[in-house]
Amino acid sequence: MAARRRRIIPIDRIRRDVPVFHDRRITQRRSEEKQKTRGSLLVSRFDTSPAKALTCAKPIARIPRFVRSGRRMFDRLSSLVIALTLIAIAAIFAALAGGDPPTIAMMAVAGFAATFTVYSALPPALSATRAQRTSPAETRPLSLLRHPDFARWVDQEKDPLLGVADNVVAIANDAAIRLLGRHIVGADIRTAIRHPLATEWLSRIDGDAPLETIDLVDYPRPGQRWTMRIAALSNGERIVFLSDRSAIDAADRMRSDFVANASHELRTPLAAIIGYVETLQDMNGEDDGATRRRFLSIIEREARRMQQLVIDLLSISRVEADRFRRPTAEVDLAAIVRHTITQLQDSESARPKDIVAALGTEAMPMLGDEAQLGQLAHNIISNALKYGRPGTPVTVELLREGARVRLSVSDEGDGIAPDHIPRLTERFYRVDEARSRSVGGTGLGLAIVKHISERHQGQLHIDSEPGKGTSVSISFPLAASA
Incomplete structure (x- = not known):
């Protein structure tokens, strides 16, 4: 039985063919992925940083200029060759049908001229259309304020928040509407927040400005203080945050008053004690027993007053520390x-x-x-x-x-x-x-x-x-x- 001949494939052919097949599949898969992701939004998780804008995905790399020029020239020449071929075939059929040669020649020349004239006017528009179809268009940043995820994030914010486009309030959450009124949506931001410092900063902030924080004193009523933060986005839009600092200021004032009053309450009896002690020291035994007993009684009373003050301070400190823990006994x-x-x-x-x-x-x-x-x-x-x-x-x-x-x-x-x-x-x-x-x-x-x-x-x-x-x-x- 004859031995079966084995087919021997040169190793250089294997090395040449296999990568071609492998690269072709990779190229096709990458092309499909690019087609799916072209123009899609890169929507990342919204964080509390107001300067983080929503942008479009980077477009696919543009086709080199010389390649596009060569493609347009090829399109023009191939279309012209096809048109001339059709005119030549029409002239041959006319000649075979017994037509007059001068007339056929004139018709061919007129056809060539008409084809060249019409195509000379059409290719720029056709080439532009093909270029728009084959190369990605210039991408513009999408509006962050119109994105549904941004709207949901705005609704979840407890502090007043405004989205501004071209100095017009485009979006406002419930807290901002309660503070400024329902009419602010669609109004000029510089008139919606009626404070001189706010108007000045809102007129000055541009698209490249960093995050700014401004104190609005006596806003919206005397004795109150709000802070306004302005975040400028890349496409000219802005986000305005408002925070009420009145309660924090009141707590700071209360803390300062408490320290001042406690110091005063301790200083007063301490000064009395020191004064009477110095008086007793200056007498050098010349005082009578009644005066000494009276001075010592005053010293004792002031010392006990200081003691009671310290006890009360410790008591109120302990009570405040336990105020969130309900008794269970x-x-x-x-x-x-x-x-x-x-x-x-x-x-x-x-x-x-x-x-x-x-x-x-x-x-x-x-x-x-x-x-x-x-x-x-x-x-x-x-x-x-x-x-x-x-x-x-x-x-x-x-x-x-x-x-x-x-x-x-x-x-x-x-x-x-x-x-x-x-x-x-x-x-x-x-x-x-x-x-x-x-x-x-x-x-x-x-x-x-x-x-x-x-x-x-x-x-x-x-x-x-x-x-x-x-x-x-x-x-x-x-x-x-x-």
């Missing part, structure tokens, strides 16, 4: 109030006979912090004892009102004017500075009461009438087991 408010009254009656500075308690015998269970509720009751009752007239009763009541319990403390003092009542819970606020110092108040008692009440979901109410006295009441929710 069940306590008896009636027992806490009874214990507080007993402590005040046993103290030397209290008026034990003036406290009239109407607490009843029923337990008042609630979820709370026993130490903080005891401090709350102590501050309210001690304030009534300090500012109530001696010999008049201080009434302490504990009443159940449905699912809540109300603690009420009333005195028969001089009372408080109505314009002072809203500020009584501010730190270091005093209606009568001289009287507060004489009775040893720190100005933090009701501020601590307010914070403890809020942590326990209480409702604080202060009612006072000049010349008749003051009533402070707090309503707390009872525990589920009550």
Whole structure:
């Protein structure tokens, strides 16, 4: 049996053919991918950077100029050759049909001339059309403000946000409409935000400007402050952010006032202590015992005043640190109030006979912090004892009102004017500075009461009438087991 001949393929042919086949498939696949992605948007995830604009994908590399020129020349020549060939064939058929040779020649010349004239006028337009079809057009950045993803992002922003195109407000979220009015969409941005500094910057910012932040003082009302950030996009559009800084400024002022008041409250008794100590040192034993005892009594009183101020500062700091943590332990408010009254009656500075308690015998269970509720009751009752007239009763009541319990403390003092009542819970606020110092108040008692009440979901109410006295009441929710 004859051996089967094996076909031997030269190795140089394999090396030449295989890459050609492989490259052809790769080229075809890449061409299809380019056709799919041509002109598509590169939409990345929107971030909070307002300067990030939405742009088109980079176009496919343009065909070299000499290649395009050669293609147009080839198109012209091939079309002209085809037209001349058709005219020549028509002339041959006319001659075979017995036509007059001079007439056939004239017809051929006229056809050549007509074909050349018509095609000379048409190729530029046809070539331009072919160039537009075969080469990518110049891409222009798409409008970020009109993209649906941008619109969704704008709606999710809580702060006012405006999209501006050619100084006209093209889009505004709900917060901006609430602040500036519904009429701002379609209006000039320089008139929509009515502030001199805003108008100046909005007129000056161009497409190449970086992110700018401007403070708008007394905007939109006196005493308020907003910040405006302007992000210029590459296609002439802008994004305007507005942020309310009024609450932050108020917190900063409150913090500064607190530090200043605390420093003042500590400096005053400290200065008195140092003064009396220096006086005693200068006497060199020449003073009598009564003067020395009086000076030492003043020093002790001022030192205890400083001690109480430090205690109150620490208390309000701890209460503020715990204000977001709701108490979970069940306590008896009636027992806490009874214990507080007993402590005040046993103290030397209290008026034990003036406290009239109407607490009843029923337990008042609630979820709370026993130490903080005891401090709350102590501050309210001690304030009534300090500012109530001696010999008049201080009434302490504990009443159940449905699912809540109300603690009420009333005195028969001089009372408080109505314009002072809203500020009584501010730190270091005093209606009568001289009287507060004489009775040893720190100005933090009701501020601590307010914070403890809020942590326990209480409702604080202060009612006072000049010349008749003051009533402070707090309503707390009872525990589920009550």
